[in-house]
Amino acid sequence: MSVTALDENRPVRPPARESAATRSSEAKVGWFTVSPALALLIGLLFGPAAAVVLFSLTDWQLGSTSFQFIGFTNFTALFDDPTFWKALGNTLLYVALVVPGTVFLGLVVALVIEASPSLRGFYRAMHFLPVMSTMSAMAIVWGTMLHPTIGLVNRALAAVGITGMNWLRDESTALIALAVIGIWQGFGFAMVLFVSGLKSIPQQLYDAAAIDGADGILDRLCIVTLPMLGPVIMFIVILTASRAFEVFDSVRVLTQGGPNYASEVLLHRLYTESFDFLRTGYGAALTVFYLAIVVALTLTQAKLLERRVHYA
Amino acid sequence: MAHSTPRRLAGRLARHVLLVGTAAFALLPFIWMVSLSLKPPDEIFQAEFRLWPTTFAGIENYGVALTAAPMFRFLLNGLIICTAIFTLQLLVCVPCAYALAKLRFHGRDTLFSAVLVGLLVPPQALAIPHFVMLYVFGLLDTYAALILPWVISAFGIFLLRQFFRSIPDDLIHAARLDGLGEFEIIWRIMIPMSAPALAAFGIFSVVAHWNDLFWPLIAVRSEEISTPALGILLFRDDEAGQFLGPLMAGAVIIVTPLLLGFLFAQRRFIDGLAVTITK
Numbered sequence: 001m002s003v004t005a006l007d008e009n010r011p012v013r014p015p016a017r018e019s020a021a022t023r024s025s026e027a028k029v030g031w032f033t034v035s036p037a038l039a040l041l042i043g044l045l046f047g048p049a050a051a052v053v054l055f056s057l058t059d060w061q062l063g064s065t066s067f068q069f070i071g072f073t074n075f076t077a078l079f080d081d082p083t084f085w086k087a088l089g090n091t092l093l094y095v096a097l098v099v100p101g102t103v104f105l106g107l108v109v110a111l112v113i114e115a116s117p118s119l120r121g122f123y124r125a126m127h128f129l130p131v132m133s134t135m136s137a138m139a140i141v142w143g144t145m146l147h148p149t150i151g152l153v154n155r156a157l158a159a160v161g162i163t164g165m166n167w168l169r170d171e172s173t174a175l176i177a178l179a180v181i182g183i184w185q186g187f188g189f190a191m192v193l194f195v196s197g198l199k200s201i202p203q204q205l206y207d208a209a210a211i212d213g214a215d216g217i218l219d220r221l222c223i224v225t226l227p228m229l230g231p232v233i234m235f236i237v238i239l240t241a242s243r244a245f246e247v248f249d250s251v252r253v254l255t256q257g258g259p260n261y262a263s264e265v266l267l268h269r270l271y272t273e274s275f276d277f278l279r280t281g282y283g284a285a286l287t288v289f290y291l292a293i294v295v296a297l298t299l300t301q302a303k304l305l306e307r308r309v310h311y312a
Numbered sequence: 313m314a315h316s317t318p319r320r321l322a323g324r325l326a327r328h329v330l331l332v333g334t335a336a337f338a339l340l341p342f343i344w345m346v347s348l349s350l351k352p353p354d355e356i357f358q359a360e361f362r363l364w365p366t367t368f369a370g371i372e373n374y375g376v377a378l379t380a381a382p383m384f385r386f387l388l389n390g391l392i393i394c395t396a397i398f399t400l401q402l403l404v405c406v407p408c409a410y411a412l413a414k415l416r417f418h419g420r421d422t423l424f425s426a427v428l429v430g431l432l433v434p435p436q437a438l439a440i441p442h443f444v445m446l447y448v449f450g451l452l453d454t455y456a457a458l459i460l461p462w463v464i465s466a467f468g469i470f471l472l473r474q475f476f477r478s479i480p481d482d483l484i485h486a487a488r489l490d491g492l493g494e495f496e497i498i499w500r501i502m503i504p505m506s507a508p509a510l511a512a513f514g515i516f517s518v519v520a521h522w523n524d525l526f527w528p529l530i531a532v533r534s535e536e537i538s539t540p541a542l543g544i545l546l547f548r549d550d551e552a553g554q555f556l557g558p559l560m561a562g563a564v565i566i567v568t569p570l571l572l573g574f575l576f577a578q579r580r581f582i583d584g585l586a587v588t589i590t591k
Binding site: 031141 | 335356403415429466
């Protein structure tokens, strides 16, 4: 999702040509055509968003008929809760593992695929398959691959003489294993974005660099490709980070946040507090906190995109 | 110059070696899944690993997956829900996007700003109020619960508006002079001309809702209306799911439709996603 710089000032069409009558009919049609969307925006999006903020200030529990406004008590409780900090720390660590992994792998694969036309489409499609796959099902598959005895990973390690571990049940590796799954799912998407970024680099730049004597692969990469990709890289970093913040499926399916909260993340915490324990007010406070992070990230993304538009 | 040909050859070879390696990372879980789905239990637990089973148990495994859990029901539900969501999204978003792109009326810019703000809100943040609303109306654990929260898409409005703006105004003027009403203009000009944008939005919408686990986990309990993503979890938690072969067969059944769809129309998929997200 992106918010591009928009030239709002350009009139939709020259105003001189129309009469007052067509204008007022245009206004009528305009309001008529947007009214369903407007009603639903308010009813399903802005209303609920406001409701979450409101819930976060109450002691309401789902199903109970009464509630009281209790100010910021839910937020104080949230910030006093060590599992919340654990979930926040884990989410940040997860993002810190997934973003560089995804972006680096996506970039390398895109560069290498685009280096020559042979089998280009085939490789793109193969690397993209994980993006399309249903994560809950593939998480189950990953669970069997990481199984301590029958899993592919430990069998492969055993073949080279290394004793594997119980990756998803060990506190030191559970989150890392989930991060690898996250990279697996996302790097094909980064690749596709990099490929379209690479396509937009004008060939003249490479020709000019060649005239200046920079015609080796590394020269071309450092002098033309990477600088020209700079804004795209930033964009993909932010996009990957936003997606990594939303990690839920693999956690829910494989670890439920365990062992001992070693893989607990924000969205999974939000889910369990709100819908397993039905602590609505507390869950709402957690949601407001989560919302603030995601909004901040998306705004950064929009700002960067605007800059990219000026850059290009 | 004499050394350039072998060097080139080595470069090409290195490219394929590297890409086969990364593609293996991408494909390994799929290969593993299919391999296990064809094996009897004793071979899965055997110390030695073979890609292809010695005793072929594919028919049994897929049979168990299809009889112990309503796999086709899950797929059908996915189809029903994704179709309903996308159709309703179009009905709501297309007229709105048209008005925002091509009609002039007081409050238009404010409404567009609201759409931009709407883009910021992650859907998971609305789960509690949506749940409460559906609870109040007695709609939890129905198709409606899976469909209604997604009928409005700020992303859809934004994307289509951007595309509609690139369609020349003269075309619309000409249509109006020919006596076409605004809805005819939408139906006969805007929709056919923006097929790529509609397709890209459709891909986004279907992929997101087919694969979504978060919301179905909240909104639905019954197996009969489970989506594919939720269905495979219910199957795992059933007793039948204790057997890895059938479980992997179930995963294959759940994952295959979208992957096949993608492989059939991959150019459109990849270009559509890339264009939409970067434009």
